[in-house]
Amino acid sequence: MTENNHGNKRMTLREAVSAYIKDGASITFGGFIGRDCVAAVHEIIRQGIKDLTVIDDSKTDIMDLLVGAGCVRRWEGAYLGYGAIGLANNVRRAVEQGIPATLEVEDWSNAGISMRFLAGGLNLPFMATRSMLGTDIIKYNERIKVVDDPYGGSQVALVPAARPEVAVIHVQRADVLGNAQVWGFTGNDENKARAARHTIITCEEIVPTEQIRRQGNMTLIPFYCVDAVVQVPYGCYPQSCYGFYSYDVMFCGDYHEMSKTREGFLKWLDEYVHGCRDHNEYCAKVGWERLQALSHLEKQFNRI
């Protein structure tokens, strides 16, 4: 829900993060372990933002980075691993040993948390689901209420609306007004943008509004949900972005090895986040040829 619907919302990533993401904020990220907001997360870490509550479905790299960098106090979500590569090392250290700080965890299932975003987006107090019933997720999560169907059916679980202060969502293309178009899967992005008080769109390409109008049914998030539009090519790397570049399994494997120790992780963080002024420098460090090779691969399979 933007307070500025008058024209151009284009900003730099530094400006957008500093304007909308404050210490102690609740936040959600678009994508679904793919089309993740890697560039925005690096900027959050560079700006030293603290005590975030992350409300989300499933995240790998970006949550492991945020937790390891000490930006997150609380996680409400369904999955924190590292995909087919392994467990999330920083998340493990935070939950098991309180390093660098204890991560408070509230467990949900993916369908359960999806219903929370739907409720938030519809401006309803809660939504019902048939997931999580009979399990320890409900035992340890007091905000899930099991009730009898008031219309006479079997029992259901109620989940409260999620209303994060900020949503950050990376898309393939947007115009400067914030009309955001997505190709490939869409995750919970449409509901996250609607549920959040402020939405930052990062994108591969900024296009003229006329181009948006030619394929209006690709617009997942309309301008009135959006506060800021930031162009960040390769903004998901090493995660994938449908039609633009594929996943870099080797880079992620190396990160996973490095992050097995706290020292290794801090070294990685120094090199790839603190050691880069912005996402452009990060891309240069990774190597433009490497990025182009992943774009080449992706375009053999998916083109926009």
Add this chain to the structure above:
Amino acid sequence: MGTLEGVSLMKGSSELVKGKSYTASELMAITTAKEFKDWEVAFVGIGIPLVAGILAKRFHAPNLSIVYESGCIGPEKYRVDFNVGDSSAADEALCLTSEWHVFGDLQAGYYDIGVLGGAQIDRFGNLNTTAIYGEGDYKRPKVRLPGSGGGNDIGSSVGRVVIMMRLEKHRFVPRVDFLTTPGFLDGTPGARERAGLLGGGPVAVVTSKCVFRFHPETREMYLDTIYPGVEVDEIRQSVGWDLLVANELKVAEDPGEAELAALRAADPANLIMGGAAARQKLSGLDEFLELTLKYAGK
């Protein structure tokens, strides 16, 4: 983190089965593939379950549709995915939609079969993918696992569930530390229905040494099939309760050469089936890209 990491995410390992030319992961994938039927809609996760689905499509179930929770329905798989939201999960999909719609379709009963893994399982097929307590508890566990993801949702609502787990005593436990995904709950008649669950629950547990199934009335897991060269006692010793064995115990056949070849072609860089060791064998990203394009026929 050792052994727990492997199967909780259903990652592979390069270790050969004793005296055989295939790995336990390959055997599990080939056995699981047989559980899919043609024209079914299957909710599978990344890792070995995906490879099992790809294999089924290449043999007996060419019209199998794979669904990913990110919102991808019916992709054609010419390359493997490492995350459910990889761009590859959308390759030539029939429908690309939202996560909440896919879970809605799951809850509405459109999906026939799901494949799940876990770090712990009990005799009623309840799964733990949340935390191993050790000396600790839920809030400060010995090992924090990824959590439910979509596992709970699949176990709650899909038509039938196939579980893949390596057979180890610390995984097959009398009681899971944290019940993440419902099997038959406490095993009493109608336990799932009373809880409000719509899906059919687990039908098979495919392990590195055998296949378990569930008794239609008591809902208890029993030994149904053993792999060649495996002894029943070996299995009994790897399970943390008094195991029931089928009156007519079946012995599986060794996987055929064609199946093994198809399996290896589906994951040409061996990164799913071979795990971290396989990654270290690759010279770098270029070799991975080359293999991916070659096996996709691009």
